[in-house]
Amino acid sequence: MKNLLALFFLVGTLGLNAQTKEYSDLLSLFVDEKFEKCLRKAEDYTLSDKTKTDPLPYLFMSRCFYEMSKRDEFKEAFPKANVDCFKYISKYAQMAKKKPAEARIDEFQDYLNELRKFGISEAEDRIGKGKVSNAKFYFDAMVDVDPKDAGALIMYAYCLEFAKDKKCTLSYDKAKALLTNGEASSDQDVQKDFLKYALIFYSTKLSEKGSNDAALEWMNLGDSYFKGDAEYKAAKSLIGG
DSSP, X not given: OXXXXXXXXXXXXXXXXXXXXXXXXXXHXXXXXXXXXXXXXXXXXHHSTTTTTOHHHHHHHHHHHHHHHTOGGGTTTOTTHHHHHHHHHHHXXXXXXXXXHHHOGGGGHHHHHHHHHHHHHHHHHHHHTTOHHHHHHHHHHHHHHOTTOHHHHHHHHHHHHHTTOTTHHHHHHHHHHHHHTTOSOOSSHHHHXXXXXXXXXXXXXXXXXXXXXXXXXXXXXXXXXXXXXXXXHHHHHHHTO
């Protein structure tokens, strides 16, 4: 009987550990800035049948690539680190839908916001160089992390429209619905600031093409989010609102 009880306890403990994986080994390597080793170990988890649907290994891969993208010592060996960090944050987001408790998204908001800022900067650089289609990747990743990120949806749709991709309509409609229903994400400052940027940017583009009514329609959708915002009010008045 004692052996049977011990077996039940062991099985129960293993089950609990399986449900609450901390991946302390990855955390330790990351904190010690052993990014390459952390990356390889995290990748092993993503390739294992037992752990390939766990969100955290993908998160650590994203974090490693992000840190590598900022350091010259990794430029040659990891030239696409600035892209791969978004590739794996998208995979993290996909797994988070299956295992939200294990993803612990709230605990990693600081990193997600830092990555958003980085993505916005990378995308704006490409748009500024006329490589608009290349910018959509970053906005797409931002939407993967938060489907209610209306600013990212607007800019993703703009990139699709620039490439004459008719799927842009669906993304514009999603953004409009979120704004109309007051459901667009705005708790994180970086998302709210980017929403303002996206609305002004796209409305200005519409106005420049002579579509003032459509431009004002979009600006009106942002009114409830930016009450008393002088910059938003000024941009709207320039369009004619």
